[in-house]
Amino acid sequence: MxxxxxxxxxxxxxxxxxxxxxxxxxxxxxxxxxxxxxxxxxxxxxxxxxxxxxxxNRGPFVAAANPLAAEAGMAVLRRGGSAVDAAVAIQAVLGLVEPQSSGLGGGAFMLVFEAATGDLNVYDARETAPAAAGPNLFEEDGRPLSFRDAVLSGRSTGAPGVPALLETAQRAHGRLPWSSLFGDAIRLAEDGFIVSPRLSGFINSRAPQAHTEWAEAYFTKPDGTRYRAGDRLSNPAYGASLRLLAAEGAAPFYRGQAAERIVTAVRAGPRPGALTVDDLAAYRIERREPLxxxxxxxxxxxxxxxxxxxxxxxxxxxxxxxxxxxxxxxxxxxxxxxxxxxxxxxxxxxxxxxxxxxxxxxxxxxxxxxxxxxxxxxxxxxxxxxxxxxxxxxxxxxxxADATTEPAGTSHFVVVDAEGDAVSMTATVESVFGSGRMANGYFLNNQLTDFSWGPVDQARGPAANAPGPRKRPRSxxxxxxxxxxxxxxxxxxxxxxxxxxxxxxxxxxxxxxxxxxxxxxxxxxxxxxxxxxxxxxxxxxxxxxxxxxxxxxxxxxxxxxxxxxxxxxxxxxxxxxxxxxxxxxxxxxxxx
Missing domain, CATH: 1.10.246.130 (Gamma-glutamyltranspeptidase, large (L) subunit, C-terminal domain)
Structure with missing residues (x-):
């Protein structure tokens, strides 16, 4: 509504x-x-x-990090869709063609301006830590993990916000049927898309997230070589996730089999995380006042x-x-x-x-x-x-004092529709390919490494951005x-x-x-x-x-x-x- x-x-x-x-x-x-x-x-x-x-000031206008995603958003606008409708289509494609940066396993902040009323809406879809998270989240045997080990661990993944964000915002600001917004992304996932030079660079980089068991399975061709720019890459599991999202909304990603697969990936070794299906079910989008x-x-x-x-x-x-x-x-x-x-x-x-x-x-x-x-x-x-x-x-x-380290892996896009409504949205999985772990065809975030972690100041206590149960890391x-x-x-x-x-x-x-x-x-x-x-x-x-x-x-x-x-x-x-x-x-x- x-x-x-x-x-x-x-x-x-x-x-x-x-x-x-x-x-x-x-x-x-x-x-x-x-x-x-x-x-x-x-x-x-x-x-x-x-x-x-x-x-x-009216659109159509789209600016996004990949031409395939931008075209998907513009196609929605040509059909009379709203800026948020187009944002859903854009993010669905970005999660496929730019998985190093954002996706259904990550979080986002979305601003939505409504021209007819002048209202400005803020949606906080930042990931949340598990209920079991505490100040020692990234310690082992009393010592802090290396940043690399922390990122690759299951402990780095928080409950993702993007599926809930897309559904929540589209219910409030959409004009087209929800199920009609995923066609381009599903087609690209199932039929394949051409790997871009930027994605190829990350697939073939030394980033450890590109060489986890999940990434190896996804990015290795049948002949044993890695995908490169110009190759066609398909992701049927991601297509199935989009079909589920289109048919049933975000609920299965927080309470169904998709949620269970997220937890399974997070709890796998090495260094399994504490995320549970209860943590996923408890996730909520926060509507905040704009600043x-x-x-x-x-x-x-x-x-x-x-x-x-x-x-x-x-x-x-x-x-x-x-x-x-x-x-x-x-x-x-x-x-x-x-x-x-x-x-x-x-x-x-x-x-x-x-x-x-x-x-x-x-x-x-x-x-x-x-x-x-x-x-x-x-x-x-x-x-x-x-x-x-x-x-x-x-x-x-x-x-x-703060001790937060913020690595690379984020995307931003802008949309303006024919009615003058606008979206400005930044989305992320945190590091390149997030934690390197995958579920349901998409990478899971390592957003919890955005917390400040290290020795606690005995005089001042923990840093403001220290880990905590169900807490959202600073962004x-x-x-x-x-x-x-x-x-x-x-x-x-x-x-x-x-x-x-x-x-x-x-x-x-x-x-x-x-x-x-x-x-x-x-x-x-x-x-x-x-x-x-x-x-x-x-x-x-x-x-x-x-x-x-x-x-x-x-x-x-x-x-x-x-x-x-x-x-x-x-x-x-x-x-x-x-x-x-x-x-x-x-x-x-x-x-x-």
């Missing part, structure tokens, strides 16, 4: 009104996006008025904890408070300030952000104007050798939706990248909203990630003069050693979608 009223609307309205007041006081100008304006500043447009209907804050003349909205969206908003606020806009665009000074703001953001994020059902997350304190201004005093265009410590935002409790996934002054949809973006997701999303927002770049140019900007003592960047993409200026300011670039970006974005200009797909991956942006 469609919810009759989303409490997020009131929240967004209050944040928008506050933002307009601040912006009018500071005299900020609109970035050069050519957006339409209604004569009702500070309030939402009347969705029934002709002027409002004419101003709604929205003004930036320039826009409202930037994202997911709240356990997503790290609050940190993305904090970084924007830090840049705003540091007079970032006064630095010449794309200059050495601008990039240095960008890196300084990141380090402050990550220091606070790592210390405080976690599952809000288990720890108090000082969301308001992290975004408190006085606190942000105080933190921003350290942003001066000079990069200090010593990384900053976490601050003490209002409402924060004492927390132990860097932070899908974004951008609204205009009237609360209308303007654009959306997101990226994979582990902890670097925040830096990639931040770079793209700055490129579009501060430097006036079209989405593709903003996505194409060099990546620069500054977290703690580490600085990673697309060094070859920076002009020599900019790199030299950064070096004079103390910012010495190193090659990015984390998962690279896979950004997808859209901005509407005069009712026309300007889309972007990251050239660092295989994604495409489609407008028809």
């Amino acid at each position: 469609r919810p009759s009223q989303n409490p997020a609307s009131a929240l967004a309205g209050r944040a928008l009104a506050l933002g307009l007041a601040l912006l009018m006081a500071t005299g900020c100008a609109l970035p050069p996006l050519g957006l339409p304006s209604l004569n009702t500043p500070g309030g939402r447009a009347d969705p029934t008025s002709a002027a409002s209907q004419a101003s709604i 929205c804050r003004p930036y320039r003349l826009y409202l930037i909205c994202t997911a709240p904890p356990p997503s790290s969206g609050v940190s993305l908003l904090q970084a924007l606020a830090l840049l705003d408070a540091s007079d970032f806009e006064a630095a010449p665009p794309q200059s050495g000074e601008a990039w240095t300030r960008f890196a300084e703001a990141q380090r402050l953001m990550y220091a606070d994020r790592d210390r405080y952000v976690a599952d809000p059902a288990f720890v108090g997350v000082p969301v308001g304190g992290l975004l408190d104007p006085a606190y942000v201004i105080d933190r921003a005093r350290g942003i001066d265009g000079v990069f200090e050798a010593a990384p900053p410590e976490a601050g003490t935002p209002p409402g924060a409790s004492s927390r132990a 860097s996934m932070s899908p974004v939706i951008i609204l205009d002054r009237q609360g209308r949809f303007v654009g959306a973006l997101g990226s994979p990248g582990g902890s670097s997701i925040l830096a990639y999303n931040l770079k793209t927002l700055i490129g579009m909203l501060d430097w006036g770049l079209e989405p593709q140019a903003a996505v194409n900007l060099p990546n620069l990630v500054a977290r703690g003592a580490g600085v990673g960047a697309d060094t070859a993409l920076f002009p020599d003069i900019v790199r030299e200026d950064m070096a004079e300011r103390g910012l010495i670039l190193q090659e990015n050693a984390t998962e690279n970006s896979g950004l997808h974005a859209v901005i509407f200009r005069d009712g026309r979608p300007l889309g972007a797909a990251d050239p660092r991956r295989e994604g495409v942006a489609l407008t028809r």
